[in-house]
Amino acid sequence: MQFIDQARVTVKAGRGGDGIVAFRREKYVPAGGPSGGDGGRGADVLLVADANLQTLLDFKYKRQFLAVDGRRGGPNRCTGASGNHLVIKVPCGTVVRDARTSILLGDLTDAGEELLVAFGGRGGLGNAHYLSNRNRAPEKFTEGREGEEWLLQLELKLLAEVGIIGLPNAGKSTLISVLSAARPKIADYPFTTLVPNLGVVRRPSGDGTVFADIPGLIAGAAQGAGLGHDFLRHIERTRLLIHLIDSSAEDVVADLNVVEGELTAYGHGLDQRPRLVVLNKIELLDPASLEELVEKVSQQVQARGGLPVLAVSAAASKNLPQLLAAVWQQLGIVQL
Known part of the structure; x- marks a missing residue:
């Protein structure tokens, strides 16, 4: 459709x-x-x-x-x-x-x-x-x-409580496909996702929470570059954002700043929205490099008063329970 x-x-x-x-x-x-x-x-x-x-x-x-x-x-x-x-x-x-x-x-x-x-x-x-x-x-x-x-x-404007944002090929579609029954298109090239995808993730209480996978943002998205400007409106209603970052990128901190800058430029209170910074694709890094990267990104995030940085692997389903636990905590949902 x-x-x-x-x-x-x-x-x-x-x-x-x-x-x-x-x-x-x-x-x-x-x-x-x-x-x-x-x-x-x-x-x-x-x-x-x-x-x-x-x-x-x-x-x-x-x-x-x-x-x-x-x-x-x-x-x-x-x-x-x-x-x-x-x-x-x-x-x-x-x-x-x-x-x-x-x-x-x-x-x-x-x-x-x-x-x-x-x-x-x-x-x-x-x-x-x-x-x-x-x-x-x-x-x-x-x-x-x-x-x-x-x-x-x-x-x-999509009705979703949690929005997943990030640069192209950060693994957003893979994450929502693992957490929910959504089946978005997944491929190893940028801008695979051309439209927002919705997925319902089961809460500890048994009912569902809607997650939205937003097409990848690039520098200048708030001014109309790429696909982000057309779809940023769909995260205006969200209560929480998951900022997904490819941990194998050349400059992870630069990637973090690009998306954060676009949220500020777009306005509508998105830069003030609570968000979890999540490093994805950790299966591509050795433990020492991963620990150093998490510390480096955490310093940037904490300087903005952000939440603790998480490290997961959507493809390998690693540390996803910890990610969901952090999401439920931010949404005020008590785990059973």
Whole structure:
């Protein structure tokens, strides 16, 4: 399934039905008078969060949504039928903005949550409303009003508690595939991951925590370089970040600083988000070199007031229980 996390759509609520001019003429009713009914209200447009949707792919092929108009009024003061609300389903985590002004209209995070984005037009008045002592046979009515029309910008921000970030080929996809049932594409070349991957990791209590594997960041990602800028929004909701670093890289400290710098440049509080710095691929180092590397990286991390550095091997499933224990501790989950 193609992953689409941004879309621009036009929604238009229904137009209100027109009122009518009618007069009551019945046998044995000598003073029937005006009886034109009001028009029905136009249908509203609602966005509803659906837990079964994972992407905004549907809006790639349909970008215009028109609600039903209200029906015109009828004789005998009968009000026209109102249009049924147009319900548009979106994934949980969808942020809705006015595309012209970027004003936030709503953030649909919980399944079943609704957002009214366009009001239907009010129905017109029939001539029965204009009866008076001076005008006993009014022929005046009003037309229904147009429904609201909006150009909306939809942005999907994944709902994950833990985000896995790092440079390309740091082993992020391997880690999430080992910790969860997710099966992302894994290969020995950079930018293997082109879209975020979600995986559910079982907690000690038995329920699950969602982990998100974000495509690799490079220098300048916050300004649009590589793939990171498009997907950094998906870790804005996370409570904890796992910064994964390839321990076999030429300059591990430089790699650490690149990603940390991009978090600061991107903003949105990501640089203040709690994060675990994790050295991966430790099976490629001898114990002495690994100990020296951990000490060197720890000095950099502690200088920023960070958490203790961990060393794991995702491919060899080494020290992963210790990593999960640190994650649960930071999330405030008590281990059983």
